[in-house]
Amino acid sequence: MPAALEDPFYYLQNFHTLLDWISERYSDLLVAEERAFIDDFRALPRASQALLVRMVMRKGALFRASKLNYAEIGDTRQAAAPLVELGWVNAHPLLDLSQLFGLITLGEVDACFGKASGRKAERLEALLADHPEPRTFADWYPASVDCVYALGLMDICDRLRLMFFGNLYQDWSEFVLADLGIYQYEKVEIDASARGFRERTDLDYYLRLHHWRERFDAGEPLDELLPALPLEPHPNPWLDARRRKLLFQVGQHCERGALLEAALGLYGLCEYPGARVRRIRVLERLGAYADAFGLAQQACAAPESEEEDQHLVRILPRLRRKLGLPKAPPVESAPVRRIDLVLPQPPEPLSVEHAVLLHFHEEGAPVHYVENTLLNSLFGLLCWDAIFAALPGAFFHPFHNGPADLLSPDFHARRAPLFDACMAQLDNGEYQASISRTYAAKQGLLSPFVYWGNLDGELLEQALACLPAAQLKACFQRILADIKANRAGLPDLIQFWPEERRYRLIEVKGPGDRLQDNQLRWLEFCARHDIPVEVCYVQWADS
Structure with missing residues (x-):
């Protein structure tokens, strides 16, 4: 086993590494809530720190105490007490029926609601109408000596993770995979001033784009989402590239859904590779052949890429036919x-x-x-x-x-x-x-x-x-x-x-x-x- 993993608190050391890195490079970007979290976390007993990190690194925000058994931490409830006192963990959260079913077994469903046939999902569906109000775990399941903890810090931890990685798709497992040698990274000399976000507004803008995308992927209606779509360019080139890509993808979604005017507007705003040829295709679908031909001629004079040039070779003859224009000489391709x-x-x-x-x-x-x-x-x-x-x-x-x-x-x-x-x-x-x-x-x-x-x-x-x-x-x-x-x-x-x-x-x-x-x-x-x-x-x- 790598030396880094021989310490049973290896994950806690990794979390401290992240906090130290952020404190050194992003101190001017941290808001009071984040500074307080870092200071209060460092002041906690080690067992409480470790329990919090274990919870942060697991999926979800609801945990049964009986499932948080770690030898190096010891008594879970004792370790959780300081976290509860700080308000970071709620020891008596209200749970709706679906949340409860996510935490208990089918046998425990019988203990709470009486024996009945059917799978767990079927039992939930049958009970929903009769149990609309949320309750604490103790109220749902009086016979259990267990309790449920609700972690309320994920927004802060996600922001800290975002500062460190510059994205939200990398997570805490990167440390472990690197320690195990599964992922091996080139060692680049990283200056103490090196960071992905220059200003606090950069971080907030990234999260704004991310949350918009989450709502979009969840299927919220476009007429509710489009007014919140960031259309203006951002001064940070890296963030503006994310914005332009998002506008292009939403434009594609509109085009597939035959919302052609909306697609045309989005393609015109995003200046993303491929957006110009998509505009030409949408203009063609709208019957605006002269406009499509004019834009295609403009693109042909200075194509942004070989890919765009390839599309134009196919589009222009079709537009010429629709406009009654003479054929252009065929483009010769090298034989293969x-x-x-x-x-x-x-x-x-x-x-x-x-x-x-x-x-x-x-x-x-x-x-x-x-x-x-x-x-x-x-x-x-x-x-x-x-x-x-x-x-x-x-x-x-x-x-x-x-x-x-x-x-x-x-x-x-x-x-x-x-x-x-x-x-x-x-x-x-x-x-x-x-x-x-x-x-x-x-x-x-x-x-x-x-x-x-x-x-x-x-x-x-x-x-x-x-x-x-x-x-x-x-x-x-x-x-x-x-x-x-x-x-x-x-x-x-x-x-x-x-x-x-x-x-x-x-x-x-x-x-x-x-x-x-x-x-x-x-x-x-x-x-x-x-x-x-x-x-x-x-x-x-x-x-």
């Missing part, structure tokens, strides 16, 4: 070699990709299933130092698997000299040794690009021997140009001829399958850069 195979139906669970792998694999020409993993991994290994550079706002706690601004528009620009130095190694021949060193030194550390489980030493050796530096550089530059879009869509298989120092990429399509848009873009890119790539279409012999 096609392979047609008829193979025996493989036994489950062998996939079509692995069936093709076995078909082409030879002793002197091995085939590997790599999909998006190989080229991304090679890029991540070559550019490791640039990706994990300790720039302001990139890292602000120890549990980042990559920089916080990875998908920001200025990610590359902020690190341009660092990436230039990495790419230069592809010109001077140093890249092979550099990638191999990083592969050995950083083995197992989390990265947004490196897939350790798919990259063994043999595959790495063959890739470095067979993939030309110029083609690697072209692929790496494409990934860097649009990380979100271009990390995916790469061909499924790679075959090497090590003695000849050559290779080919193979995209596999089973019966009825078709090429996705991001795959088409990668195939077009490969063809333009003389990267050997083929598309293999498979039919089963017994079909």
